[in-house]
Amino acid sequence: MYARFGTRVSLVEAQSHLLPLEDEDVSKELERAFRRQGIAMHLGARVESVKNTETGVRVGLLDAAGNVTTLDSNKLLVAIGRTTLLDNIGLSAANIATSRGRVDVDAAMRTSVPGVYAVGDIVASPALAHVAEMEGIVAADHIAGKDPDSVTYKAIPSCTYGMPEVAGPGWRRVDGVHKYGRGGILGLATTLAKRYQSPPTSIIVDSSNPRGMP
Numbered sequence: 001m002y003a004r005f006g007t008r009v010s011l012v013e014a015q016s017h018l019l020p021l022e023d024e025d026v027s028k029e030l031e032r033a034f035r036r037q038g039i040a041m042h043l044g045a046r047v048e049s050v051k052n053t054e055t056g057v058r059v060g061l062l063d064a065a066g067n068v069t070t071l072d073s074n075k076l077l078v079a080i081g082r083t084t085l086l087d088n089i090g091l092s093a094a095n096i097a098t099s100r101g102r103v104d105v106d107a108a109m110r111t112s113v114p115g116v117y118a119v120g121d122i123v124a125s126p127a128l129a130h131v132a133e134m135e136g137i138v139a140a141d142h143i144a145g146k147d148p149d150s151v152t153y154k155a156i157p158s159c160t161y162g163m164p165e166v167a168g169p170g171w172r173r174v175d176g177v178h179k180y181g182r183g184g185i186l187g188l189a190t191t192l193a194k195r196y197q198s199p200p201t202s203i204i205v206d207s208s209n210p211r212g213m214p
């Protein structure tokens with residue numbers, strides 16, 4: 001976004017490609033698009049130091065080959081993820097079980113304490129707004145005495161906002177290869193989305209599943 005407003009942007013990513021959780025061809029397409037927008041990318045580079053300077057900040061980078069370089073810029077924007085903060089909200093006093101920093105819940109979003117439900121970022125599911133909303137619906141239906149279906153986590157759309165955007169429901173190609181092997185995967189590179197941009201698009205289909213999506 002900043003690059004499109006005319007700011008000179010340098011992007012530093014410790015992994016060898018942007019969006020390391022996406023399939024590599026998707027990441028490479030995004031990198032091509034960013035390059036066309038004039039965004040400088042330092043892939044496989046780790047930030048080793050940050051120092052204030054008279055004009056902004058100097059960032060020390062260590063690249064994959066072990067070379068040390070520096071980047072001078074006016075501003076530094078750090079975006080390396082987020083985590084839950086469960087301390088001091090009374091969970092242990094209420095005997096609510098947690099595992100690895102998240103509240104334990106069952107398929108109806110019930111915690112270990114009867115009558116107490118948990119949904120959203122506080123439980124061990126993808127920390128996304130639409131996931132929290134769906135979990136809330138399941139919990140509310142259960143509280144209301146209905147028998148709701150549990151959340152179908154493998155059908156959750158992922159979305160990375162930007163220009164271009166990267167999105168998809170269900171499995172990535174790497175998940176399909178993991179389960180069926182390379183020969184079991186057919187990538188389709190044309191979809192409706194092609195009308196708007198030129199994205200590589202994969203549709204992963206489980207032929208034994210009548211609903212199509214693994």
Ligand SMILES: Cc1cc2nc3c(=O)[nH]c(=O)nc-3n(C[C@H](O)[C@H](O)[C@H](O)COP(=O)(O)OP(=O)(O)OC[C@H]3O[C@@H](n4cnc5c(N)ncnc54)[C@H](O)[C@@H]3O)c2cc1C
Pocket residue numbers: 082089119120121122126127128129130132161
């Ligand atoms: C920078 C950023 C960008 C994001 N972008 C996206 C995106 O593009 N798409 C997407 O799907 N999701 C995105 N998310 C994630 C999304 O915002 C969360 O997954 C979603 O808000 C989770 O809902 P929630 O109800 O679990 O938590 P929240 O929305 O955080 O609601 C929790 C509420 O509890 C309140 N609270 C906290 N502690 C207490 C307490 N002790 N007592 C009472 N109240 C308390 C908080 O003030 C807050 O209002 C983004 C998150 C961040 C931080």
